[in-house]
Amino acid sequence: MSRRPEPAHAHDPAHSGGSAHSARHSLSPVPTLDVDPLIEDRGTRIVVCCGSGGVGKTTTAAALGLRAAERGRKVVVLTIDPARRLAQSMGIDSLDNIPRRVKGIDDSAGGELHAMMLDMKRTFDEIVEAHADPERASAILGNPFYQSLSAGFAGTQEYMAMEKLGQLRARDEWDLIVVDTPPSRSALDFLDAPKRLGSFLDGKLIRVLLTPAKVGGRAGMKFLNVGMSMMTGVLGKVLGGQLLNDMQTFVAAMDSMFGGFRTRADATFKLLQAPGTAFLVVAAPERDALREAAYFVERLAAEDMPLAGLVLNRVHGSGADRLSAERALAAAENLEDSRIVDQEDGKAGLRNSPDTYESSSTPAAETPPPEAPGTPAQDDVPDGGSPATVDDTGAGRTDDEAAAERSVDQLTAGLLRLHAERMQLLSREQRTRDRFTALHPEVAVTEVAALPGDVHDLTGLRAIGDRLATNRPELPEASA
Amino acid sequence: MSRLQVVSGKGGTGKTTVAAALALALATEGKRTLLVEVEGRQGIAQVFETEALPYEERKIAVAPGGGEVHALAIDAERALLDYLQMFYKLGSAGRALKKLGAIDFATTIAPGVRDVLLTGKACEAVRRKDRSGRFVYDYVVMDAPPTGRITRFLNVNDEVAGLAKIGPIHNQAQAVMRVLKSPETAVHLVTLLEEMPVQETVDGIAELRAARLPVGRIIVNMVRPGLLDAADLELVGTVTRSSVARSLSSAGLGGARRGGHAERLVDPLLAQAEEYAERYALEAEQRAALAEVDLPRHELPLLAEGMDLAGLYTLAKELRAQGVS
Secondary structure, eight states: OOOOOOHHHHTOGGGOOSHHHHHHHHSOOOOBOOHHHHHHOTTOOEEEEEOSTTSOHHHHHHHHHHHHHHTTOEEEEEESSOOHHHHHHTTOOSOSSOOEEOSSOOOTTSOEEEEEEOOHHHHHHHHHHHHSOHHHHHHHHHOHHHHHHHHHOTTHHHHHHHHHHHHHHHHTOOSEEEEEOOOOSSTTHHHHHHHHHHHHHTSHHHHHHHOHHHHTTSTTOHHHHHHHHHHHHHHHHHHOHHHHHHHHHHHHHHGGGHHHHHHHHHHHHHHHHSTTEEEEEEEOSSHHHHHHHHHHHHHHHHTTOOEEEEEEEEEOOOTTTTSOHHHHHHHHHHHHHHHHHHHHHTOTTGGGSHHHHHHHTSHHHHSOOTTOTTOOOOOSOOOTTSOSOSSOOOTTOOHHHHHHHHHHHHHHHHHHHHHHHHHHHHHHHHHHHHHHHHHOTTSOEEEEEOOSSOOOSHHHHHHHHHHHHHOOOOOOOOOO | OOSEEEEEEOTTSOHHHHHHHHHHHHHTTTOEEEEEEOSSOOHHHHHTTOSOOOSSOEEEEEOTTSOEEEEEEOOHHHHHHHHHHHHHOOHHHHHHHHHHTHHHIIIIISTTHHHHHHHHHHHHHHHOBOTTSOBSOSEEEEEOOOHHHHHHHHHHHHHHHHHSOSSHHHHHHHHHHHHHTSTTEEEEEEEOSSHHHHHHHHHHHHHHHHTTOOEEEEEEEEEOOOOSOHHHHHHHHHOOHHHHHHHHHHTTSOOOSTTSHHHHHHHHHHHHHHHHHHHHHHHHHHHHHHHTTOSOEEEEEOOTTOSOHHHHHHHHHHHHHTTOO
């Protein structure tokens, strides 16, 4: 973009003008999340990006991974369900569970970037193959119950993502793992599902299914025995005998692995609590996403999991944020009204006579319109009453020129309405963010400016990385 | 009009809001609708600004013209216990099953069983009649799982039917599937005019169609107002800074000469316009991609004040005006 806003004014507290802007400065400062020290610290081994769906988790994970790699770290990014073009940009368009080296990064600092896409069924199959002899493994893999569970269960993806994370960490080939979390119904699912799956797979019920006959033989278990055989009876009734049968076959075949599931889930959980792991909660400045982020922050604290901070994606800014929405709208109306007058009178040039023009640049005209009582007077040096322009005398104008001027006015009115929309958006985002900050003033935040389009290449990811690190919601630049 | 309206969409597109607005729109003029949620997120309660919904049908809003919206947060565990009670009269045994973890197991792990219970409950509400033989609800609107999982969610009945080849779960699944694949049902997809949600919508529609599930409409949510048209955008590229400055000045925004108030607004305002132009072009591409799918398409505006209860009624009115209900 060739035209840039004037950042010196945009962030000058002395100029806190419009309502959105003053809100920004009235709060006590929020701690800033500094991403670079986090990813540069060799002690950081795992970064988990979590948050609700549609907030840019995958992009954030990829951008962080790239940034860390270009700063000399050997990174692997584990993505769960990346958008096709983002995946292609990293060269991982095949879903094959194999980390692949991403080409085209700046490796002058000695870093490497690898990326992989989780194949949950493959991951599950690998666990089975690793823990059962070939015959038993093939019995399990062919069981319809297993096939359904491994491909379809809503918690399988979460479990497998955490399983994969554990595997990557154990291989110790990378010094930083950046992991994206699955698009769950709730952002907390990836913490809960593995435990749930783990405890079911070696829980009481499984043992009932496995050994209905054996239990009765043990002294003191008589009551339990009656209860349990009744249970299997009920289960048979409810699920149908054939389903129960498949389930029992499945469970029997998986027998040797059960202890493993809970142990593995527990181990992953511990890994997430360990020093060297950092959580980034990703959100957009929208009510639902930030509500979900707040739940997450509370949950991480309850689980003793280390929160590094909040990444607030898609934040809007404006280079003209001292011009309030109300004032921009009033000005747009002024332009549109005068255009109507011009057209009615057939005296297009009159409005721009030096007199009229002069008056509009006097300090009197700077006072806010009645619709915006809160807008403070501008503190700029007045334009001194001298004619602002010399070429616009209104004399000798042609109809073409008048028409051109009208269309410029029309454009300007549009620009002002666009600005008013932007300012409304800004203040809404600010209110939403303030609500979060009020609840969790301790959480460090970094804001990432909204881009007009999606990111599909390393250049775009690099730009996101820069924004993550600088924490300035500037106006986005046109993608190169 | 199908009596079971399923609303799905990519995360972040506002499908819960659209489902709620649709329930409200369908309830207008004395109708009764039931809005169900299946993912335990209490999204409906949040949209209607009320306390968390229990597992029971309760009136949650009154529609213009006297209609009623009822809501139900379906809980798979409770649905299973209900189901056991209904068919097997398992009072205390149900509790014992729960203690053992069997209920958890069946609703969480056993593939598809959970989904059968959730969709089964919605289908039961669709078919339910009162004593005089009239349907209790004119429409049932389901706030369904997101686009990426919707086909599996709705089709899982097929999966279970394949898995449980006989038995009660099998029968239940078959019954549910008959409703879901009939014209009684329509699956709507909510999207934004952005690349990823649109791509996911197009893919989702293909999957639904392959599974022979009835696709209804595309609802484009949070559409930003068109503030500059193509002619304006062309002018953005050619207009001189000084003429815009003069125009701003004439609108009462300060001096147009270099360093004046109006002059200093020119760059940021034009930058915002360029950004708008880029988005405008992207949105046109996304509209074209959606047009290829050949489904009725509706657009709902982005509400400047953010989403609240008043906004919900605004969207409901908009849906009615567009003939969605």
